[in-house]
Amino acid sequence: MISSLSPAGHGALVAGMLGMVAGTSPAAAQPTPATPARPAATIQRSEAEFLVPPQGGAFEAPIHTGEVCILSFAEKLSTQALASSPDFEVKAWGDDGVAIRVVGATAKTTTLALATRSGMVKVNMTLTVVPPDKPAYTLVRFKAVSAEEAFDAQLKDAVAKQVAPLEANLTRLRQNLETTIRDRADGLIADRLLKRNETIALTAHERNDDHVIVHVTRAVLVGDDGYLVFEIENRSRSAYRLAGVRVQAADREVNGPARLTSPTTDRDPSVIGVVPAGAIGRGIVVVRSVDQVLGKPLALTVAGPAGAGAIRLDRGILFR
Amino acid sequence: MMRSRNRRPGWRTTWLALAVWWAAAHDAAADRYEATLTVQPIGAIGRITEHVENTASGDAAVASVSGGGGEVGLRYGLRNWLDIGGEIVATGFTQAIYDPATVAVVGNPVMGRLMRTTRLGQLRAGATLRLGISWVPFLRLGLGVGGRALTSATLQDREHARELDVTPDGMNASFAIDVVASLGIGLEHRLDRRWTVGLGADATHAIGLGTPPLDVVSAGVSLSYTWYPLLW
Numbered sequence: 001m002i003s004s005l006s007p008a009g010h011g012a013l014v015a016g017m018l019g020m021v022a023g024t025s026p027a028a029a030q031p032t033p034a035t036p037a038r039p040a041a042t043i044q045r046s047e048a049e050f051l052v053p054p055q056g057g058a059f060e061a062p063i064h065t066g067e068v069c070i071l072s073f074a075e076k077l078s079t080q081a082l083a084s085s086p087d088f089e090v091k092a093w094g095d096d097g098v099a100i101r102v103v104g105a106t107a108k109t110t111t112l113a114l115a116t117r118s119g120m121v122k123v124n125m126t127l128t129v130v131p132p133d134k135p136a137y138t139l140v141r142f143k144a145v146s147a148e149e150a151f152d153a154q155l156k157d158a159v160a161k162q163v164a165p166l167e168a169n170l171t172r173l174r175q176n177l178e179t180t181i182r183d184r185a186d187g188l189i190a191d192r193l194l195k196r197n198e199t200i201a202l203t204a205h206e207r208n209d210d211h212v213i214v215h216v217t218r219a220v221l222v223g224d225d226g227y228l229v230f231e232i233e234n235r236s237r238s239a240y241r242l243a244g245v246r247v248q249a250a251d252r253e254v255n256g257p258a259r260l261t262s263p264t265t266d267r268d269p270s271v272i273g274v275v276p277a278g279a280i281g282r283g284i285v286v287v288r289s290v291d292q293v294l295g296k297p298l299a300l301t302v303a304g305p306a307g308a309g310a311i312r313l314d315r316g317i318l319f320r
Numbered sequence: 321m322m323r324s325r326n327r328r329p330g331w332r333t334t335w336l337a338l339a340v341w342w343a344a345a346h347d348a349a350a351d352r353y354e355a356t357l358t359v360q361p362i363g364a365i366g367r368i369t370e371h372v373e374n375t376a377s378g379d380a381a382v383a384s385v386s387g388g389g390g391e392v393g394l395r396y397g398l399r400n401w402l403d404i405g406g407e408i409v410a411t412g413f414t415q416a417i418y419d420p421a422t423v424a425v426v427g428n429p430v431m432g433r434l435m436r437t438t439r440l441g442q443l444r445a446g447a448t449l450r451l452g453i454s455w456v457p458f459l460r461l462g463l464g465v466g467g468r469a470l471t472s473a474t475l476q477d478r479e480h481a482r483e484l485d486v487t488p489d490g491m492n493a494s495f496a497i498d499v500v501a502s503l504g505i506g507l508e509h510r511l512d513r514r515w516t517v518g519l520g521a522d523a524t525h526a527i528g529l530g531t532p533p534l535d536v537v538s539a540g541v542s543l544s545y546t547w548y549p550l551l552w
Contacts, residue, residue, distance in 0.1 A: 203550070203551060206548060209512040211510075
């Protein structure tokens with residue numbers, strides 16, 4: 001049975017409400033599905049909204065000793081209410097809500113059965129006393145929803161619960177990803193260097209008609225792969241956009257990825273790098289499985305988009 | 321009347337300014353690592369001195385003659401603005417005439433018209449300063465050795481009621497060695513990655529070892545083929 005609040009009790013309730021308002025986040029209450037309430041993320045979050053399906057629902061809410069928790073409904077409440085513990089004071093708060101306060105020093109948990117007059121909202125509320133350092137609610141709203149909405153909310157909550165640890169793990173992995181990749185790359189390079197580390201000086205040069213010159217200066221053997229180090233000397237009056245580097249042994253392509261140090265970038269993702277007019281760009285191209293081409297003459301071709309400005313060096317490039 | 325101190329810059333200043341502008345505008349760069357083979361037919365004017373006395377002036381006899389020949393040069397780019405290399409030059413001149421000239425014939429001084437032909441071969445090495453990329457003004461300095469082939473001189477005298485057609489004493493056909501210094505300027509245009517055409521002019525001073533000096537000014541159109549040699 002819900003009893004009316006006495007003036008003293010009302011004053012205490014108002015004081016409690018003021019305290020609740022002071023500790024309440026100005027943000028709107030987060031929708032909470034028709035499942036037992038989860039602890040708030042922070043202690044300032046003291047509101048919750050529960051979605052109640054037509055068949056009713058059971059919810060949990062943590063509360064603090066000495067604070068008042070308001071259970072608010074969208075319509076008038078039935079005067080019948082059942083509380084399982086005498087350690088909780090339950091009073092009417094208007095005609096569409098109840099105010100609950102812990103009165104027993106040893107109070108721990110109570111359940112409270114409530115229903116609206118129309119019968120659209122029926123809830124069984126479990127109130128659990130939690131220490132002051134744990135989050136608790138001072139205002140709980142109940143909202144009648146359809147079964148589909150309630151199911152949807154429940155599903156979202158279940159998914160959120162499932163995804164939360166995954167997201168946390170993913171965030172941690174992302175934070176460590178760079179370090180992990182760097183460590184693995186360094187380890188791979190170290191392994192390859194231990195296996196083989198040789199440098200061969202090369203003096204291959206060629207140019208195109210536009211005064212763009214390629215100098216292949218070094219070949220490097222690292223592990224199973226080789227690298228050709230080259231320079232692109234752009235003596236033309238326009239930028240040279242490098243889009244492809246190809247290494248051939250006879251007619252077989254043996255190149256891997258290529259890189260170019262470039263002070264400028266290009267919007268075209270197919271462009272490896274740009275060498276401004278009058279500048280020199282330094283590049284490198286990987287030759288995979290270099291043992292298969294040891295001692296064989298190689299041809300290096302650099303070209304711009306659609307093969308523009310191609311330069312082919314077919315003499316003086318040899319892994320020995 | 322006092323001359324104004326604010327004189328207009330002379331043509332030397334103007335040319336110097338143009339050269340500096342050209343160098344700045346064209347990055348002063350040429351062809352590092354490239355080898356260039358050049359062929360250049362030339363026209364030449366030679367100023368040939370003979371150890372004979374010009375009867376009219378009393379000085380040594382000097383004659384200007386025209387000629388032609390060719391150059392074949394090979395250069396290598398040490399830097400984008402500096403080539404080193406050399407060229408072989410062969411030039412033949414028309415017959416030089418010294419008239420009147422006094423020479424000795426069988427020990428007796430004889431005055432008449434002296435004629436002699438000179439042919440040159442030179443091997444020069446030097447450096448070329450190149451000031452461009454597509455259009456390339458250049459300045460070339462060279463030193464070398466040369467060989468001078470002289471035909472037998474012929475003395476004619478048909479003005480003293482006699483027909484004289486003899487070779488003076490000490491003026492038989494001979495070969496002389498020269499030390500050569502040359503200065504060249506020109507302009508080249510690179511047609512593509514391999515071919516270049518150009519215009520060039522050289523001034524050469526040859527100091528003969530035991531023979532009179534020889535000055536030659538030559539000019540011609542050149543055609544060059546350029547490639548990247550594999551040096552090692």
